[in-house]
Amino acid sequence: MSRIAFLGLGHMGLPMAVNLVKAGHDVHGFDLSPAAVEAARSAGIPIAASGADAAASADVVITMFPAGRHVLQAYESELLAAAQPGTLFIESSTIAVDEAQAAHELAVAAGHRNVDAPVSGGVVGAENGTLAFMVGGVDDDFAAALPLLEVMGGRIVHCGGPGLGQAAKVCNNMVLAVSQIAVAEAFVLGERLGLSHQALYDVTANASGQCWALTTNCPVPGPVPTSPANRDYQPGFAGALMAKDLGLALQAIEQTSTDAQMGRLAQQLYAAFAAGDGAGRDFSGIITDIREGGV
Numbered sequence: 001m002s003r004i005a006f007l008g009l010g011h012m013g014l015p016m017a018v019n020l021v022k023a024g025h026d027v028h029g030f031d032l033s034p035a036a037v038e039a040a041r042s043a044g045i046p047i048a049a050s051g052a053d054a055a056a057s058a059d060v061v062i063t064m065f066p067a068g069r070h071v072l073q074a075y076e077s078e079l080l081a082a083a084q085p086g087t088l089f090i091e092s093s094t095i096a097v098d099e100a101q102a103a104h105e106l107a108v109a110a111g112h113r114n115v116d117a118p119v120s121g122g123v124v125g126a127e128n129g130t131l132a133f134m135v136g137g138v139d140d141d142f143a144a145a146l147p148l149l150e151v152m153g154g155r156i157v158h159c160g161g162p163g164l165g166q167a168a169k170v171c172n173n174m175v176l177a178v179s180q181i182a183v184a185e186a187f188v189l190g191e192r193l194g195l196s197h198q199a200l201y202d203v204t205a206n207a208s209g210q211c212w213a214l215t216t217n218c219p220v221p222g223p224v225p226t227s228p229a230n231r232d233y234q235p236g237f238a239g240a241l242m243a244k245d246l247g248l249a250l251q252a253i254e255q256t257s258t259d260a261q262m263g264r265l266a267q268q269l270y271a272a273f274a275a276g277d278g279a280g281r282d283f284s285g286i287i288t289d290i291r292e293g294g295v
Contacts, residue, residue: 008064068099136165236282
């Protein structure tokens with residue numbers, strides 16, 4: 001059993017922490033949001049007075065924060081100094097590759113261990129313990145983190161050294177964004193050509209156009225009853241989060257001088273989508289903008 005400080009108890013962090021408790025670990029949490037704190041208490045997670053207080057007695061510190069600046073600020077201002085020497089830091093936020101590498105360097109310089117372990121699978125995956133973890137870090141640190149990641153996830157891939165978990169995440173989400181736009185455009189085109197949604201789905205789901213954006217996150221109601229389209233695009237994975245991830249992808253594209261024209265276009269389209277009502281809707285809801293000619 002590990003004593004774990006879980007910092008960041010939002011829609012993703014809380015169910016991840018709950019699964020660790022169910023597995024027998026001693027989890028103490030903290031979040032700046034009063035609503036998140038209350039939800040965590042209701043779920044049986046003891047709440048520390050601060051992030052530093054939670055980290056001080058922990059074997060492992062897991063962070064799930066909104067952005068890289070929050071991670072680096074927390075590491076530098078309180079967490080690394082408060083933690084006992086050799087504490088394992090698992091950074092599960094989605095942040096830039098260079099931010100993940102900077103967090104790793106800060107942790108090591110302070111006498112700790114660190115892996116970046118961003119996730120894919122959304123709130124449902126967090127609740128069910130079926131998340132995919134993309135992990136960057138040295139072999140020994142990955143081995144130390146693996147038993148905890150296996151509690152929270154169904155697939156864990158060691159992608160390489162520090163920062164490469166984040167690299168895999170931004171590449172994956174760029175593929176996802178491009179394919180979700182393509183699927184949405186195909187359904188709008190099919191509508192205008194007279195195809196029913198079900199007919200187009202039945203063909204494409206069993207042909208070369210098959211992809212997760214179609215068979216799991218189908219952007220029209222009906223063919224996949226569990227997709228957000230059947231719930232008025234309640235996320236799921238919100239448009240604001242996809243726009244954020246594509247911003248990280250664009251940063252990596254520019255840093256590496258990669259000719260990623262589709263990735264750049266997807267970033268532009270999702271930035272426009274998230275600038276309006278799309279911020280709080282599932283990212284598959286971009287079909288409504290495409291249908292209305294808004295992107």
